Each structure stands twice: as structure tokens, then as C-alpha cells.
Amino acid sequence: MPSILHSHWSMRKAMEDIKEVTAAIICKNGRILIARRASGENMAGGWEFPGGKLEESETPEECLKRELAEEFGVAAQIGGFFCESVYRYPKGTIRLLAYFAEIVRGEISLRVHDQIAWVAAGELRAYGLLPADIPIAEKLAQDLKN
Numbered sequence: 001m002p003s004i005l006h007s008h009w010s011m012r013k014a015m016e017d018i019k020e021v022t023a024a025i026i027c028k029n030g031r032i033l034i035a036r037r038a039s040g041e042n043m044a045g046g047w048e049f050p051g052g053k054l055e056e057s058e059t060p061e062e063c064l065k066r067e068l069a070e071e072f073g074v075a076a077q078i079g080g081f082f083c084e085s086v087y088r089y090p091k092g093t094i095r096l097l098a099y100f101a102e103i104v105r106g107e108i109s110l111r112v113h114d115q116i117a118w119v120a121a122g123e124l125r126a127y128g129l130l131p132a133d134i135p136i137a138e139k140l141a142q143d144l145k146n
Helices: 002-016 060-072 121-126 131-145
Strands: 019-028 031-037 051-053 075-089 092-105 113-119
Touching (some): 019 075, 019 131, 031 121, 060 075, 075 131, 092 131, 113 121, 121 131
Antiparallel strands (some): 019 031, 019 051, 075 092
């Protein structure tokens, strides 16, 4: 019996350690926006879909709006949920929630990234995407192929 309690506690503890993070899928002219983390940032040089960590009492949609304003200086409209990716990094597990989004106001300015690229879905894997972003890129490429 103790092993069941221990197992339940371990699962609960593991679930509590998962950080929820959002990702925006922003499309323009058939291409998708990705950004490269600048030197000095966590996982510098890695490409990702824009987004960030959810703050307490924040919805994923609110998080994406805030992150896009903070990191790129743009206002965005958040659309429907696309998919999620769970990845265990050495420093902890993240649950990446991807939503479609559209920039409705402002020009992109880089604040925590050093480069952006507008990439066709089928070419996303050619970039050094961060591991949690890869399943999202693969699903995008597959869905757009069909």
C-alpha cells in the first residue's frame, strides 16, 4: 500500500513541476514566424515559436498577448488552440500550448530574440528548433500537406 501512496505523490509532484508555456503560430503569406533566442538568454541560439510562461491566474490567450507585446512590441489577436507538446528538459518539464495568432497592430521589434524568420511549414525543421517546438512544427507541416 505505501508504494501506491508514494506513486500517487510522485505523480502529483511531477505534475506540479510542469511549467505551462504558450506558443504563437503567426502566419503571413503562407509562412510562419519563428524567432531565435539572443545570446545571454536561456537556450540562446535556439529557434522557437514566440510565446512564454504563463503567470498565475493568466489564461494561455492572455499570456500570449502579454508575451508578444513584451518580446516583440506588437498587439495580437489570439485564435484557436492548435496542439500541445510536453518535453522534459534537464531543468524541468514544460507543457507548450500552441495557438494561432495574428499581429493586429505594431511592427516587430526584437527584445529577447536576435533574429526572426518567416518560414514555410515544410522548412521549419531545417532551423534549430528547441525540442519542445519540434512536434508543433511537425504537426503544422503534416496538416498543411493534407
